[in-house]
Amino acid sequence: KQEVTQIPAALSVPEGENLVLNCSFTDSAIYNLQWFRQDPGKGLTSLLLIQSSQREQTSGRLNASLDKSSGRSTLYIAASQPGDSATYLCAVSPTTSGTYKYIFGTGTRLKVLA
Amino acid sequence: DTGVSQDPRHKITKRGQNVTFRCDPISEHNRLYWYRQTLGQGPEFLTYFQNEAQLEKSRLLSDRFSAERPKGSFSTLEIQRTEQGDSAMYLCASSPEGFDHRMNTEAFFGQGTRLTVV
Secondary structure (H helix, E strand, O other): OOOEEEEOOEEEEEOOOOEEEEEEEOOOOEEEEEEEEEOOOOOEEEEEEEEOOOOEEEEOOEEEEEEOOOOEEEEEEOOOOHHHOEEEEEEEEEOOOOOOOOEEOOOEEEEEEO | OOOOEEEOOEEEEOOOOOEEEEEEOOOOOOEEEEEEEOOOOOOEEEEEEEOOEEEEEOOOOOOOEEEEOOOOOOEEEEEOOOOHHHOEEEEEEEEOOOOOOOOOOOOEEOOOEEEEEO
């Protein structure tokens, strides 16, 4: 059974710091991995999608990497800003035949202090 | 098209009442998903539609829950005889079919419906 873990559960950093959020998954048989942002009481906003054949994806100050064989992904945020404060979720899409669902971790709550 | 739309945004209901939520996916996305999220947890998969066909249901979807996507466009999720444990955020997502129909593609989520059962 695929399980997704995110460490740390919460993180508080001063503005301007570079930071890394971690995501690990137990079964390397995935099609892709997606990182999301969720503001309190809101839905999910897609940040980056990494296909299983890719090693990394970049969007602005965000860089996500994927090491499928070791079951790990990292989300790197450069020069953090107070507006980055949110919960960050990673989700994997298993290759199990007939399923298209995403399996989520419990998220990392990030607070960037001004 | 402005993305996945969910209605209502908030619903407060008394225990035992029935509720129905609506989701309008991004146009031409033939895949639609429902997830449930409780406080401090990640979203949990409930059910998946490919066009109008409901192809997968989670064990979380008890007999009191039913979902439909009658014309392959919008979807509804109904909860009958609501219980306090049903209180959660209900999220809808849609995605297009990729060049490889077996693969999952980027999922786009709505703002969710917050259900409170009192």
